[in-house]
Amino acid sequence: MKDRILNKLKQIEQERNVEILFAVESGSRAWDFASPDSDYDIRFVYKHPKDWYLNLWEQGDTIQFMTEDDLDGSGWDVRKALRLLAKSNASFLGWLFSPVVYIENGTFLKEAKELADNNFNPVAGFYHYHSMNKGFEETLGTNEMTLKSFFYAIRTALCANWIYKNGTVPTVLFKELYPLIDSGYHKVLDDLIALKATQIEKSNEPVDDVLIDLVRTIVAENNKVKNDLVNSKPNLEEFNKLFLKTIS
Numbered sequence: 150m151k152d153r154i155l156n157k158l159k160q161i162e163q164e165r166n167v168e169i170l171f172a173v174e175s176g177s178r179a180w181d182f183a184s185p186d187s188d189y190d191i192r193f194v195y196k197h198p199k200d201w202y203l204n205l206w207e208q209g210d211t212i213q214f215m216t217e218d219d220l221d222g223s224g225w226d227v228r229k230a231l232r233l234l235a236k237s238n239a240s241f242l243g244w245l246f247s248p249v250v251y252i253e254n255g256t257f258l259k260e261a262k263e264l265a266d267n268n269f270n271p272v273a274g275f276y277h278y279h280s281m282n283k284g285f286e287e288t289l290g291t292n293e294m295t296l297k298s299f300f301y302a303i304r305t306a307l308c309a310n311w312i313y314k315n316g317t318v319p320t321v322l323f324k325e326l327y328p329l330i331d332s333g334y335h336k337v338l339d340d341l342i343a344l345k346a347t348q349i350e351k352s353n354e355p356v357d358d359v360l361i362d363l364v365r366t367i368v369a370e371n372n373k374v375k376n377d378l379v380n381s382k383p384n385l386e387e388f389n390k391l392f393l394k395t396i397s
Contacts, residue, residue, distance in 0.1 A: 154191055154251055157220055165212060167195040170227060171258040174249035180323045182300050182342045184350045192244045193224040199396050202228065231392050234261065235383045237270040239277035246321045260391055268383035271316050275378050278309035279371050286368055289361050296345045296352045306367040313374050334363055
């Protein structure tokens with residue numbers, strides 16, 4: 150599958166006259182709780198030749214593709230990516246720190262990670278995950294809950310909790326969030342991840358009530374502390390320097 154992904158990305162570069170700076174896996178395969186029928190969510194940042202950025206008119210800054218063999222691709226131009234990073238955009242942070250890297254050209258990925266760490270706004274990150282969690286939490290313990298929705302519920306709750314407790318970009322790998330919870334839950338979650346790896350995305354296999362209660366407890370804690378976080382402003386000149394260096 151990796152060869153197919155790399156070939157598709159090379160095709161994108163040639164057809165769109167761009168250079169991909171990095172490409173990673175996002176979503177459940179990056180979080181390490183994928184189902185057998187999970188798509189490959191390929192995310193990438195690219196740059197155009199320098200003259201492209203001198204155009205008077207705004208131009209498209211996103212490339213998307215979907216193939217018949219479950220490759221779901223989405224890429225952002227470097228200018229768009231850095232503007233969103235300056236806002237601590239949680240989706241982009243997930244790309245940057247993905248453990249599954251398909252392409253890494255030059256030093257952009259390394260330097261963007263440093264920018265992310267040094268300019269992270271806990272308020273923006275916390276509210277992204279806390280707001281996203283609401284829809285998933287509402288399905289807990291109902292007939293609408295699937296294994297997928299349960300894991301989205303617990304992951305978003307834990308990511309918000311991580312930001313409150315650590316003030317840093319939350320880790321991408323799900324199991325690296327385990328230190329936030331009592332060790333007694335780890336084995337139960339491991340078993341559920343192993344089950345999910347054998348089930349389709351929409352599987353509604355039962356989830357132990359102790360895990361559902363755990364999610365509700367984490368969400369309740371997040372609700373109590375949501376007004377305690379402090380905004381942090383980015384150093385915009387640092388982002389501009391990386392942009393100019395990248396397109397030069």
